[in-house]
Amino acid sequence: MxxxxxxxxxxxxxxxxxxxxxxxxxxxxxxxxxxxxxxxxxxxFPTHQSLLGAIARVGYRDLGARIAAVVEGVAEPRARVHALSRAYVAFAQAERGMFELMFRHDLLRGNQIGLRQDSLTLFDTLVRLVEQALAPGRPPRVTATVLWANLQGIAQLHLWGSLQLAAGVEDIDGLLASAVDGHLGPAA
Missing domain, CATH: 1.10.10 (Arc Repressor Mutant, subunit A)
Incomplete structure (x- = not known):
């Protein structure tokens, strides 16, 4: 090819x-x-933003593939959400520049090449997993939105070194577990 x-x-x-x-x-x-x-x-690429958007699109596809790979072999719904959260933060750590580029508001707002749709496709994966694992009576899309905001914050604060300073820990698995469990509600 x-x-x-x-x-x-x-x-x-x-x-x-x-x-x-x-x-x-x-x-x-x-x-x-x-x-x-x-x-x-x-x-x-008519603008610099459109080229950056095309580059960021590769990041969304890579992150989506990583998430699909880690949740594929996990049967229990709650464990799938935990796996997604770890993959999300691991991607941010391993692909810092790409992670920063993917969430630039100017690129998502411009949406010249469908970058917003790539972002929403990834978010819809989270919504589906949350819906399968969620305690009864909680709205899946709202819960997924708040969980995603929490995961984004954990990833970004960890990249900046703020979590290590505030929490005094390098390993963030406990923070991720608290975030996921807190948003999903009590395990059935």
């Missing part, structure tokens, strides 16, 4: 964000790493 120039630009951006972080994602540097002129990206 032949790689298109558009694919090469996205691949160069993905490699750059993984190696050097979100701050390194300039059009000029992405073009240089793809081996093209600095004007070439504009032929495929």
């Amino acid at each position: 032949q790689t298109t120039l558009q694919d090469r630009l996205v691949e160069a951006g993905v490699d750059l964000v993984r190696r050097e972080g979100v701050e390194a994602l300039s059009l000029r540097e992405i073009a240089r790493r793809a081996g093209v002129s600095h004007g070439a990206p504009r032929r495929y």
Whole structure:
């Protein structure tokens, strides 16, 4: 299968964000790493944001695949939500630059390439898992939203070093378990 120039630009951006972080994602540097002129990206991506969105889309797909892989072999619904939470935070730790890029509000708001839909697809996975594990009487979508906000906060605060400072722990499994259990309600 032949790689298109558009694919090469996205691949160069993905490699750059993984190696050097979100701050390194300039059009000029992405073009240089793809081996093209600095004007070439504009032929495929009308704005810098649209190229960044295409790069972030790869992150959503990678995170979705990781989550699918870890929950696939888990039978118990509550344990599936726990597995998702650990995979989510592990992704943030392993792919810090990509994680930061994926949740940039300007990219999600612009939505030129359907990035918002990729985000919602991932969120819908969480909603389905929460619905299967939720204590009776709790609304699944609201519970999933609050849990996701909690997971996002844990991941981001851990990346900044704030959790380690405040809680005095490096291992955040206990925090994740508390968040999941607190939102799902008592185990049946």
